[in-house]
Amino acid sequence: MGIQTDDALEAGEKKASILKKHRSKKPVFILLAILGIAAVFAIGWFGSEHFSTSGRTTKLGFEDIGELATQSVVCTCVRNEQEDRNILGISIPFTESVKIYSYDTVIKAGINFSDVKVVRNDVEKKIYVEIPEVTILSTELKLDSFQKYYEKDNIFTPISMDEHNDALKELEESATNTAIENGLMDKALENAKLLLKSFIGQVYDLTEYSIVFAE
Secondary structure (H helix, E strand, O other): OOOOOHHHHHHHHHHHHHHHHHHHHHHHHHHHHHHHHHHHHHHHHHOOOOOOOOOEEEEEOOOOOOOEEEEEEEEEHHHEEEEEEEEOOOOOOOOOOOEEEEEEEEEEEEHHHHOOOEEEEEOOOOOOOOOOEEEEEEEEEEEEEEEEEEOOOOOOOOOOOHHHHHHHHHHHHEEEHHHHHOOOHHHHHHHHHHHHHHHHHHHOOOOOOEEEEEE
């Protein structure tokens, strides 16, 4: 049987000391792990539930569309131009010039799609759409629709080009007013909503979200 030297005895004592410390720390680690798991369950069980969300403004490329006519109407307006000489408000016979004619006028109304705002609310499952005001986009006089009903010129009172041009402007204004009175703007708004709904439906599932229009 061998004889242990002092160095061997000292090394054995150090190893035993390290093992003793390691064994003493192991229960502490186990205890901390148990406490940590218990804390997680306690937070999950007793802690108050907190949920937050916010709407998100979404750009769907409407700014690339710009102005878009969503409704157009054709109005046929008859114009009567008269010019004569008069004394004390009484027309002098045989001095009258008259032009009676008509033009078709195409009036288009719509919205500026770059001003459309879309906000999605995931909590309410709604998509809020703000539509800009419907405006008249164009009024076009169709020159090839000209119809002449009556014309009489008098060398003493000819109708000047300036007067004729003013008459055409008044014809366009009359056609625009007639179109508005007959619901042009309302129809343009309804069609704008249909187009927007179609565009939005390509991005979001409309069986999950409902659209709310804010004008």
